[in-house]
Amino acid sequence: MQKLSRIVTLSIALTLISGCSYFGVYKRDLAQGNLVTPAMADQLHPGMTRQQVIDLMGSPLLEAPFNASQWDYVYRLDEAYGGIEQRRLTLTFNGNRLASVEHHGDFSRPPALISERGIGPSGDNEENRGNLLNVSPSEKE
Template identity: 60%
Template sequence: MQNLIKIVIFSLVLVLVSGCSYLSVYKRDLPQGNLITQDMLAQLELGMSREQVQYVMGSPLLEAPFNGNQWDYVFRLDEAYGGVIYKRLTLTFDNDRLVDIQTFGDLDTNVDLKPESGPGPAMQDNALPEGVIDATPSRTTFQDEPIE
């Protein structure tokens, strides 16, 4: 009888632990690609040079392999407990000048990529826990030494 009770309890614990649907699993947002904001889009103007566009938008995620005059900026955010936000911006150049801007997805919403407060590895006020030594090298250590 005791063996039967042990087997039943062990089986119940095994089912509960392996199910993971009863226990909450930590999920996090997964951003991928180039972040595209409203401020960036407002600064883009036709006739800008490639260098000006790269200064505003950053390096493109994709350059068309058969057409060097097209840059693609793609952003995808898979929200942990929500849906997927997809944004795409295609810029076309002619003689190193921006001639066409095409947008896809929901570019009107700005994405907040700041970490959320709550349980997780983030520390409050950049404070180290008691007993932990900060081993990050400081910049002043190397600046004071003469170069020979």
């Protein structure tokens, strides 16, 4: 009986310290779509050509299949231990020129994954110095 209790105790201890933990799983933020910052959205203005919009914003995530004059830039951030942030920018073209811009969501601040220093790690070590993704636009000039 004493041997059986030792085996059960050892089995429980090994289960608790193994990878199949009772305490939970690791989660991470999941960003999907086009990353559109407030600065990018502010630079859009009626009269721009499609190529100028692509140069500024990149290719759209969605082009309406039955209406070639509408592009959608969609961004969704599913925070691991928080809520969901969604943004959508709908651009309507008249021929080859941008006619209107519609904002859906909060474009008053950058998405949560972008720190004040830029996209990527926020550490101030030697590896991150000189990396263009970690430099704000004012530091590039």
